[in-house]
Amino acid sequence: MRPRTIGLWVYLVVGIAFGVVITKAEVISWFRIQEMFRFQGWHMFGIFATALPTAILSVQVMKRRARTVHGEPIHLAPKQMGSGLRYVIGGVVFGLGWALVGACPGPLFALLGSGVPVMAPVLASALAGTWVYGLLRPSLPH
Amino acid sequence: MPDLLTAPWPWYVAGPLLGLFAPLLLWLGNRPFGVSSNLRHLCAAIYPRNLMHFRYDWKQEGSWNLMFVLGIVFGGVIAGVLLRNPDPIAISDATRETLTALGVRDLTGLVPDDLFAFSSLMTLRGVLILLGGGFLVGLGTAYAGGCTSGHGITGVADLQPASFVALAAFFAGGVAGTYVLLPLLLGIGG
Numbered sequence: 001m002r003p004r005t006i007g008l009w010v011y012l013v014v015g016i017a018f019g020v021v022i023t024k025a026e027v028i029s030w031f032r033i034q035e036m037f038r039f040q041g042w043h044m045f046g047i048f049a050t051a052l053p054t055a056i057l058s059v060q061v062m063k064r065r066a067r068t069v070h071g072e073p074i075h076l077a078p079k080q081m082g083s084g085l086r087y088v089i090g091g092v093v094f095g096l097g098w099a100l101v102g103a104c105p106g107p108l109f110a111l112l113g114s115g116v117p118v119m120a121p122v123l124a125s126a127l128a129g130t131w132v133y134g135l136l137r138p139s140l141p142h
Numbered sequence: 143m144p145d146l147l148t149a150p151w152p153w154y155v156a157g158p159l160l161g162l163f164a165p166l167l168l169w170l171g172n173r174p175f176g177v178s179s180n181l182r183h184l185c186a187a188i189y190p191r192n193l194m195h196f197r198y199d200w201k202q203e204g205s206w207n208l209m210f211v212l213g214i215v216f217g218g219v220i221a222g223v224l225l226r227n228p229d230p231i232a233i234s235d236a237t238r239e240t241l242t243a244l245g246v247r248d249l250t251g252l253v254p255d256d257l258f259a260f261s262s263l264m265t266l267r268g269v270l271i272l273l274g275g276g277f278l279v280g281l282g283t284a285y286a287g288g289c290t291s292g293h294g295i296t297g298v299a300d301l302q303p304a305s306f307v308a309l310a311a312f313f314a315g316g317v318a319g320t321y322v323l324l325p326l327l328l329g330i331g332g
Binding site: 011 | 150153154156182221222234241258260282298316318
């Protein structure tokens, strides 16, 4: 049984909108990320401080009151806490990389479109990192 | 009017808009907003080998999300090339001074253009910052099971404790990377 889905082009359109927002918001700028991690400016914190309440409020209301376009209840799979080590270690490893390239995964793709072609090898390297996780996964604490 | 289209958006416009993508994707079919899953889907599509982590139906699970990131690339073309902001990013003077002292010369674009160039991959500094950084992003998000989108926005919006832990760790790693690792690597010299 395939679940009912909408056309894939809808996600392309939503992705375009997301790419425009993060680019115009300068979230994809290495300089803005440096300013944030050095606590030298409000811009990025202002974005988090408005994005998170908007997301929390809307998702919480939707989980209680709304349904999807197909009439299904809203559902998000819970993240298993386990020992929590994967979130701490993986999180710090990602953070170190975020500080160096100044981009998390979404911005990597947006920068590729924004005329920074060297992001292609950076993205390939990120793929290699994810692949190495797949290789090491059985022996890593979770 | 052209200025209005090329100007960057202030935080109080961009922030609330960013927060609406998680509920929008849920509404469109219970899709969990998150970008780093695509790195896994791409690994599964390109070179799964015999690794359990990449043995799944990536088309079934990931097609919507791969379309989403393809959209992000086009969004970058629209906002970063066609409607490019002609002015330097308005970062604080303090950041400008700190980065200049660290040897970052070009402060005019979205990224330091001298560092984010193919020629930079001919230097140890460039390789470590660009490819090393990219590798850590891919490894860390896979291990943590999400990135700034999947944990930082979706997980937090769903009030999941693991995502709050992850977001705090992202930030701790970012601060450590900024104050320790980056100055070290920039000091290697071009």
